[in-house]
Amino acid sequence: VRVFSFFNVSPVQWLVQVGASAGKALPQRVKIVEVGPRDGLQNEKTLVPTEVKIHLIDMLSEAGLPVIEATSFVSPEWVPQMADQVEVMKGINRRPGVSYPVLTPNLKGFQAAVKAGAAEVAIFGAASELFSKKNINCSVDESLQRFEEVTKAAKEAGVRVRGYVSCVLGCPYEGQVSPDKVAQVAKRLYSMGCYEISLGDTIGVGTPGGMAELLEAVSREVPVDALAVHCHDTYGQALANILIALQMGISVVDSSVAGLGGCPYAQGASGNVATEDVVYMLHGLGIQTGVDLPKLMDAGAFICRSLNRKTSSKVAQATCKL
């Protein structure tokens, strides 16, 4: 009887809604977060000239992508590809309505980013202790403490913060990763003030079963509207994993134009899923993205020519007339 005083729905309806995560209808609209210019280029061996990066971002803006990760305010010693971070931020043509988040691993990076005009930043946590130590030289807890400084400063400056959790479906050092561990890290990032948490299958080992299990665990701690999936296609599983995620209520998907960014743990293997292939699937499902696929493919063709490499996008390969 208590139930009726809280909601105007019957208890049965409420429980069905709460339990029906796997049976939800697909979202009508999906937000694509384009990570090619940062995550993609960062994992490409060839150093890309600044003007090329700027032109790429401008082309992606024209293609209708709502979010384009522009660069990373890490130390150029660690990531030489991102050394021109300030120049890129200042050189791009910022389209109204489009967000250009940048990575900020610490307070110093955050301050430099804001100075360069960033209106949104991103922080990168890990669900695996070993990965955290090997990647950023500290434990998961220590990294979260570091990020708390950034989120506090961001709140004061009115800057939005996006959180990433890596190794959500497996770690190159630890192997299996517990979904509850991922949920805990996601929860901390969310309660720190991150408006969205992107769950990264860093080595692409995940399959739909594991993805469903993961999302069930994480969505108990963080509302599903605040979650995104960042799938790698190293084992060809990305689109299947994204499909399952959509079925479970996820409506934000990270991807990389032309599938830029190989896997640093497997020479010659692929990394990020190609934006073109994701958009093709979403449009085929009747889901809106706001993205113009031909213009997106133009951007992909441009960056592949500049990098002198073949596209990793199957849609681009299939439609190429060469």
Added chain:
Amino acid sequence: MGNFPTTVKHCLSYEELIQDYPWLARWLQEEKLALTHEYPEYVKIVEVGPRDGLQNEKEMVPTGVKIQLIDMLSETGLPVIEATSFVSSKWVPQMADHTEVLQAIHRSSHVRYPVLTPNMHGFQDAVAAGATEVAVFGSASETFSRKNINCSIDESILRFEEVICTAKQRQIPVRGYVSCALGCPYEGPIESTKVAEVVKRLYELGCYEVSLGDTIGVGTPGSMAKMLHSVKKEVPSSALAVHCHDTYGQALANILTALQMGICTVDSSVAGLGGCPYAQGASGNVSTEDVLYMLHGMGIKTGVDLSKVIEAGDFICKALNRKTNSKVAQARGDNSMHCRMKKINT
């Protein structure tokens, strides 16, 4: 539907609700089952690399290599391996050695070796060579039928009727294929009711199974679901298979959709052999390795040893002097860290 705040959820505990409404537990259990996905426990993989795969490779493959490939595949646990095609060697030179291949392969007792037989002539040759299962290829698109086999869909089915009847008399099972199930290179999108019609005809003629081919790989989970919905009205799911091409990268997502809709037979090609004849440089068949990786990761049994399939894939790629199309094989390559990360998904 929304997300209720965690605090409120805690106030309304499931246990207390069940106390008030004892019939709820059983009702909810049934409701939830209808809403969550149930996957098949077992999926049968039909390996088409030696036939569909090689047929679409430019390099002519020596007979010895074909035989060795099939023999390696027979050791992997694959239950069905499409061995060759009894078409005229004028049309398909790659399959000219069909009799030799069929007679020389080591036939494992756990494996079936269907061969393509486009007409009575081919069927008779196949039986003479020792075939114990055959396959016939229809199309859901009139234009594709005419361009591919020089006759209308109706005419092709009449041709197959002869084959199927004779096969029935000799107790030789016949598998049917329907191409362009999700789109045609000439006609564009194909009506799902048309696909269902052709599938039904092949099934009623006597094909024990009909494989639905996304010939140009344009399908997406949306069109796959729509097509299967129509086809399942005419033919039981247990008699259906999906043959997805990965030309647009959609194959695994399409296969996942098919599994969710009760399909439990999947065609695939070792190393993703067989490009797309309609898009130069583009990929064609989905890789058996990648399909297995997904299925095993989901806890679905196949009886197939993934590492042995990777070995067979390595062998044929070396022989063809080409790189594998399988992402799993690429990731597990010699120099990679992934090679040592076997514990996550095998």
